[in-house]
Amino acid sequence: MPPPIMMPNVSVPGQVPGTTAAVPGMLPNMFLLGAGQVQFPTIPLMPVQAMTQQYQATRHARRVYVGGLSATANEQSVASFFSQVMSAIGGNTAGPGDAVVNVYINYEKKFAFVEMRSVEEASNAMALDGIIFEGAPVKVRRPSDYNAPLAAALGSSQPNPNLNLAAVELLLGSASGLEEPDRIFVGGLPYYFTEAQVRELLESFGALRGFDLVKDRETGNSKGYAFCVYQDLSVTDIACAALNGIKMGDKTLTVRRANQGIAQPRPEQENILLQAQQQVAIQRLVLQVGSLPTKVVCLTQVVSADELKDDEEYEEILDDMKGEGEKYGTLVNVVIPRPGPNGEATPGVGRVFLEYADIEGSAKARLGLHGRKFAGNQAVAIFYEENKYAKGEYDA
Structure with missing residues (x-):
């Protein structure tokens, strides 16, 4: 018991003789003893040792194994995710607050032990097997130290059949013919x-x-x-x-x-x-x-107008582009628009058009040439509309 609080022996105006004056800070169940001493009530407490023993005895039944975690998973993200999911499906039985009290992760083997507040919440968590966490399904199992006969005496060992699993997409696809094991x-x-x-x-x-x-x-x-x-x-x-x-x-x-x-x-x-x-x-x-493939691939940022003015240099560029284009499929034609006779701008100058016999060739060329560097310039490859190409419209 704490030492008594000594109160000054003073009279309070208006106080009824034989009563005790109200003391600021006193609770209703405190009362003054003689000479102003205060008596505190006795509060029964559960021994800490008993609480610890009870906590440890149920731990095997309150933990779940979660396997198949992503490389970015950590204790905080796992705890937050499973607490939110348990709340969403109505799986919390121990009152408001987070269901998860502790998480241990083995980062090398990518699994975790997730400890719940109660045995019933751990059993409800077993219904989460296969839930998507950070883009991939994870396994939810009982840990290897789970003692089924002992756990049965501690609380329900089966998930509540009324859990709202649809709230977390666990029933996804069941109405659309998405059947196991070919899903x-x-x-x-x-x-x-x-x-x-x-x-x-x-x-x-x-x-x-x-x-x-x-x-x-x-x-x-x-x-x-x-x-x-x-x-x-x-x-x-x-x-x-x-x-x-x-x-x-x-x-x-x-x-x-x-x-x-x-x-x-x-x-x-x-x-x-x-x-x-x-x-x-x-x-x-x-x-x-964002558009359908065609047989024509258009390259930009490959050549400049100045490089195309000289006939000899133009022929070299034409041969080079033909050699590059033939690596991906049957090349039908190569078109490289040039400036006018007096250097004036013409439609399509600076572009290279590769026409293939089939879409398979043009698709491979688009994939292989996009981002390639030619004389320090990074090429941009796109599909080009065949009807415009056939009409000689190279500027669209």
Whole structure:
């Protein structure tokens, strides 16, 4: 008990004789003893040791294993994500606040142990297996030290059947025919890609039976990943192998079976895979350039008007561009507009037009020549409208 508070022995005007004056700072359940001493009430406390023992005894049942984390995951991001998700699905049973109390990450093996406040919340978290975290699905399992018989006596060992899993997209695709095990996860999509553009890329391999581009419920914006299933399931592994690792703008695609790693295509699939990769290269150009490929590639920032005035120098440039263009496919013609006889400007001066026999050649040329340096100049390669090229309109 703290030492008594000594009060001055003074009379208060208007005080009823035999009563105690109110003392500033005193609580209602304090009362004065003789000579102004204050008695404090006794508050029963649970021994700290007992609380610690109870906490440790339930720890194995309050932790979950989370595997398959991205390289950028950290304790704070994992704790924040799972706390928000648990709240969103209605999985919190221990009252308001964050469900996650502690996170340990093994950065080398990319897994974490996530500790919840209660046994029931840990059981609810088991329903989150396969949830998308930082663009990829993660595994949610019981840790190796989980003692099922002991845990059963501590609280529910099964997720609440009334959890709102749809709130975190876990039921994504179930109504669209996206079935396991042939469901494909497509991550790393640029956020500005539209649903039509993503479908167009995926349909390079065949018709889709189901497709979902995941969007934010509030803003309607893409979250950067999608799921799909092909009508012909034999192309599933081919599509995964061909698309995985492809760069789209500032992003790199992650494409695999939703619950598995990337399966290697069988030997009999290799020819199909090569054809598919060529088709993907063409489709990438459609998405990057924003227009359909044509048989004509236009190069800019390659030559200057002064370089084209001299006949001998012009012929050398023409031969050089022909040699470069033939590396990518069957080249039909090379057109390099020149200034007029007196040096006057003419339409298309400074541009080089490469006409190919087919789109496959022009697509490869567009991909290979874009960004290349010619005499210190970085080329820009785009597809050019065939009808304008045929009419000799080189300035559009």
